[in-house]
Amino acid sequence: MDDTLRSLWAQRPIDLPRLGVTIIVWVAAFFAIKVSIRIFYNVFLHPLRKFPGPLVGRATHLWRAIKIQSGDLPQTVKKLHDIYGPVVRIAPDELSFIESQAWKDIYGHHGSYEMAKNPKLYSPQGKYQPDTIISADREHHTMLRRQLAHGFSERSMQAQEPVIREYVDLLMCRLEEHSNNGRNPLNMTSWFNFATFDIIGNLGFGNDFGCLEKSYYHPWVKAITHNLKNIATMRTLVHFVPSYFLYFLVQVGVLKGRKDFVNYSKDMMRKRQALEVERPDLIEGLLKKKDVLVSE
Known part of the structure; x- marks a missing residue:
């Protein structure tokens, strides 16, 4: 049968x-x-x-x-x-x-x-995304904020003033050069951005991006804009796909802005750590606790 x-x-x-x-x-x-x-x-x-x-x-x-x-x-x-x-x-x-x-x-x-912080908003890649001061829980956030506070203290801000003044002076010189004594119109948004990111680069990573010197946007600065767009994309996709899929999209380069931003930031941070000198910048307090942060 x-x-x-x-x-x-x-x-x-x-x-x-x-x-x-x-x-x-x-x-x-x-x-x-x-x-x-x-x-x-x-x-x-x-x-x-x-x-x-x-x-x-x-x-x-x-x-x-x-x-x-x-x-x-x-x-x-x-x-x-x-x-x-x-x-x-x-x-x-x-x-x-x-x-x-x-x-x-x-x-x-x-x-x-x-x-509680909504993980879909603050950590769309889930466990594949490292904590930041924005996404960290209360205890971790408190520790990060305490270390960052050194860079924003009155003493540190006063020590940073000469650094900021140098970039303001350089900005004025570059404006004078490119404006041809006021005869050429300039895109002031770009020039203010050049100065801002150079100051951030110096105070945050120990080295500027050369935006004012070369009159252009450093790739890391461009990556910031693309990263913001990618974050918006992840915030929309996280409601329809699992977090590991978003991590996969970043790793394979579909969300290229996010990947470039992270890689540039890591490179700049390694260069800052290699200086091995105390500076009155924004992350000196974090570097003093780098062993604790890495262990966590």
Whole structure:
């Protein structure tokens, strides 16, 4: 009997195209049902369902993702507050507040209690993303802030004044050279950026980027802009894909701005550590605790 059944099955033709279409239809139907259930829950059953906001924003993260990628989310949210009032639901799990009291209620100190940081916002790559002073928990953040405070003390700021003055003087000289005694118009946004990043480079990494000297944007400065765009992309994708997938996109170079920014920052930090001299800069306090930071 078993041999007969196997023989009949072996003789039965398999329509691969039809089988493929059937699988695709079933998979699509499964995801359609899953998305429909999620939308129904977000609109009618979610704990934030009573807060006002655009229906598409309350139903799915897709609306917010599109607004972030287009770059006009802040302007759009401002318009929504004009319509709905001080609290607006701009995503299924996100509220926007416009009143100052909200800042104190959310981010203020409440004894031992602290509002947890949303990992999808602060650490979209999950465990693959190292902690920063922005994403660190309360204990780690306190330690980092304490070490950085040395660079922002009154004594350090006074010691940094001659360094800053040198770059201001260089800026004025470069403006005079390129303006041809005021006859040539200059893009002052670029020149102020050149001066700013050179100062940051010197005080943060012990060496400037040569922006003022060469009248151009150093690749690390360009990487900052691209990194900000990549961060926006990760903030949108994190609601639809797992964190390790975002890490993979960074590593293979799809999110190239993020990868370049991290690599340039590491190179600059290694050069700063190689100086092995005390400087009144912004990260001298961190370097004094580098062994502790690395062990963590």
